[in-house]
Amino acid sequence: MKRVVIVGGAGRMGQAMAEGLSRYEDISIVGLVDRSEPRDLFGATYAQSLSELGDVSVDVVVDFSVPESVETSVAWCSTHHVGLVIGTTGLSDQQRALVAKAGEVTGVIIASNFSLGAVLSERFAAMAAPYFDRVEIIELHHDKKVDAPSGTSLTTAHGISEARRASGKQPLVDPTQRHTFEGARGADVYDGIKIHSVRLPGLVAHQEVLFGGPGEGLTIRHDSFDRTSFVQGVALAVRKVDATPFYANGIDSLL
Numbered sequence: 001m002k003r004v005v006i007v008g009g010a011g012r013m014g015q016a017m018a019e020g021l022s023r024y025e026d027i028s029i030v031g032l033v034d035r036s037e038p039r040d041l042f043g044a045t046y047a048q049s050l051s052e053l054g055d056v057s058v059d060v061v062v063d064f065s066v067p068e069s070v071e072t073s074v075a076w077c078s079t080h081h082v083g084l085v086i087g088t089t090g091l092s093d094q095q096r097a098l099v100a101k102a103g104e105v106t107g108v109i110i111a112s113n114f115s116l117g118a119v120l121s122e123r124f125a126a127m128a129a130p131y132f133d134r135v136e137i138i139e140l141h142h143d144k145k146v147d148a149p150s151g152t153s154l155t156t157a158h159g160i161s162e163a164r165r166a167s168g169k170q171p172l173v174d175p176t177q178r179h180t181f182e183g184a185r186g187a188d189v190y191d192g193i194k195i196h197s198v199r200l201p202g203l204v205a206h207q208e209v210l211f212g213g214p215g216e217g218l219t220i221r222h223d224s225f226d227r228t229s230f231v232q233g234v235a236l237a238v239r240k241v242d243a244t245p246f247y248a249n250g251i252d253s254l255l
């Protein structure tokens, strides 16, 4: 039985994780940590911080909060030798380095997307990348998302750029000559790959990778219709991590 504490336990993902993970027989939600009180406790202990949890025994911390709070989770899990699964996105390079370093003292898995379909679509996009001249990404999320572009779109773009480089493709050059309005062509990320971010109420997490070549196009689309789509991947990660030093970026290697 893995005893899990969720940081960001009052948030949209935290509540969905508590509900989803508690359905597994080998996972028990023992704590919810959040600055605000969770709507539903799912039988767990509530605390405002990990250090205020008291004598609750913890095997794994699952973090779906904000980047600053991830730093606290990393420090706490490293000191207490507790496994850490991070779903929070928008981390700086420095914060990412801290997370990777924690993998030298305890088990750590960070993933920008825990849905299996999204991970597969990243793989498919990397497979297609060497065969097309142009590629752009459109990511669509609910209007409460605080960071842009999404972590998933950045991971996807990175995978595409690596695959393009490996096959000898040059960085993309935007053919647009005149921008009537700044920003119309999205954000240039790795090797000129563009990401366009859409934020609308009613959406959860969606992404289209559009490839273009002579006389043809290929679109790889993934939709997370609700937050249960992330539960299976988080459960995989929770089962994998413990106090044994380990680090993985993405759940690809766990599939």
Ligand code: NAD
Pocket: 007, 008, 009, 010, 011, 012, 013, 014, 033, 034, 035, 036, 048, 049, 064, 065, 066, 068, 069, 086, 087, 088, 089, 090, 111, 112, 113, 114, 115, 145, 230
């Ligand atoms: P949310 O705003 O609903 O929840 C975040 C929660 O964190 C809030 O309840 C907030 O009170 C809490 N929080 C903020 N600072 C805190 C602190 N210092 N200590 C403890 N709790 C604190 O956001 P959400 O929609 O649940 O998303 C949370 C994160 O998960 C975002 O970064 C989002 O991009 C990410 N996300 C990741 C995946 C994935 O598969 N990796 C999927 C969906 C969302």
